[in-house]
Amino acid sequence: MNPSLKRISIISALLLIAVSLCCGKLTCKEGHSGPTHESMQAVFDLKSFRPAVNLSNPTISNISFTLYAVLGVNEKTQILTTFLWMRQYWRHEFLVWDPDECDGITKISLPAAQLWSPDIIVYEFVDDDVSQACPYVYVNHTGHIRWDRMLRLVSSCNLQIFSFPFDVQNCSFTFGSYMHTIRDVRLAPALTFEEMSGNSKRYLEASGEWELVDILGETSILKFGIDQWDIITIWVVIKRRPVLYVVNLLIPSSFLMLIDIMSFYLPPHSVDRASFKMTLILGYTVFLLIMNDLLPSTANGTPIIGIYFSVCLALMVISLLETVIITNVLHHSSMKSKEVPNWVRVVVLKHIANLICYKWPEDVQPPSEPQEDKPQSSNSNSESWNIQPAIQTPATHPNTNEGAASMPELKQICQYLGDLRAHLISLQKENELTNQWCQVGYVLDFLLFRVYLLLISCYAMVIICMWCVWISQT
Known part of the structure; x- marks a missing residue:
């Protein structure tokens, strides 16, 4: 380019800038709808400077947003990903024109990259914005600029997951200038926080598992050393929809x-209840492994639903141990000559049975007061010995030789009968011991079943009450 022409263009641009700065308005020509390109180009050349005639006056920026979607909540990394429709207003004091002189044009769109804009950021952001950029802004004839843009915000949030899946999260978005202090840029909300909340609820009510509860906020000043920044803190309160996790x-x-x-209603003496309970514990463990991906995990704590599953597994193990104890008691009679102790009869068969209202079978009588053990075999021995004299004394028979010959056979038969009677008495005694140990096992099984039901009921009531309190507080 000719140096003289270049010099002339620079001088003309400076003159236009001077006119704009002095008059405060863009120029318009006849036959042109809106300000001329030359006058706006002079403003574009000043995009690196804050658009204020008097630099002692701060530029006021108004912001508002609509929460369109909650894209993800990562409890492990404490990150919230949201999608916002953000709107920002400020005044450009060099972009002013008279609509009467510019064919009635009151609003035009200009490229955002060619204009100065406040460096408003969200202090909690932890990742780059990958949403589609909006390259244009609307400029009013009074110099007010409106910039609508989409913002995919990845921000840090202190997520509280103890009450999962009935949890409520309160995450803050702090909007403020990165470099400009309150002497250069001041912030103010463009809408009330109630209006932001109402607009967001209309779009978020059908969005995934999260429901918007409310949007709150306040304006404040952030002090760091001798500098002060104007900030707007907005709290977004969201609540999880628990239907998926409940089902x-x-x-x-x-x-x-x-x-x-x-x-517990399976008869412990005829069915292998322990094998059934071990299979049930194995199935519950597989269920927890499959559903582990649905449970949130953080290094700060464990959700109450995880504690609930752990306690349920512990209760199943306790139930298996109870079955082992009852099985051991029921098979205790296999030990020969092992009678039920007197204290067991008093404590278990009398007091505990009366306490739990145990219903005795028809063929079994409740135990009476414990008495001193008497030798039960004395009568049988005496009776057996009473047979011996009768057999040893031979009956009068005309043929003494035949009577004498039959004596050894009679003695052998009597011995066999005595052994058979002793064996039957021992079997009867073992059967009585077996029945006594079985009744002890049934009473203990009935007692432990009631205690197990009580533990599960109390645990379920505590969990339900805690969740109801959290739900009512939200």
Whole structure:
């Protein structure tokens, strides 16, 4: 380019800038709708400077946003990903024109990259914005600029997951200038926080598992050393929709616990209840492994639903241990000559049975007061010995030789009968001991079943009350 022409263009541009700065208005020509390109180009050349005639006056920036979607909540990394429609206003004091002189044009669109804009950021952001950029802004004839843009905000948030899946999260978005202090840029909300909340609820009510509860906010001044920044802090309160987790986690777990409770009605003496309970514990463990991906995990704590599953698994193990104890008691009679101690009869068969209202079978009588053990075999021995004299004394028979010959056979038969009677007495005694140990096992099983039901009921009531309190507080 000719140096003289270049010099002339620079001088003309400076003159236009001077006119604009002095008059405060853009120029318009006849036959042109709106300000001329030359006058706006002079403003574009000043995009690196804050658009204020008097630099002692701060530029006021108004912001508002609409929460359109909650894209993700990562409890482990404490990150919230949201999608916002953000609107920002400020005044450009060099972009002013008279609509009467510019063919009635009151609003034009200009490229955002050619104009100065406040460096408003969200202090909690932890990742780059990958949303589609909006390259244009609307400029009013009074110099007010409106910039609508989409913002994919990845921000840090202190997520509280103890009450999962009935948790409520309160995350803050702090809007402020990165470099300009309150002497250069001041911030103010463009809409009230109630209006922001109402606009966001209309779009977020059908968005995924999260429901918007409210949007709150306040304006404040951030002090750092001798500098001060104007900031707007907005709290977004969102609540999780728990239906998915109740159906996939709580209801199956409750069904497995119900099956474990009903397994107590299996007769322990004829069915291998322990194998059934071990299979149930194995199935519950597989269920927890499959559903582990649905549970949030953080280094700060464990959600109460995780504690709930752990306690349910512990209760199943306790139920298995109870079955082992009852099985051991029921098979205790296999030990020969092992009678039920007197204190067991008093404590278990009398007091505990009366306490739990145990219903005795028809063929079994409740135990009476314990008495001193008497030798039961004395009568039988005496009776058996009473037979011996009668047999040893031979009956009068005309043929003494035949009577004498039959004596050894009679003695042998009497001995066989005595052994058979002693064996039957021992079998009867073992059967009585077996019945006594079985009744002890049944009473203990009935007692432990009631204690197990009480533990599960109290635990379920505590969990339900805690969740109800959290829900009512939200």
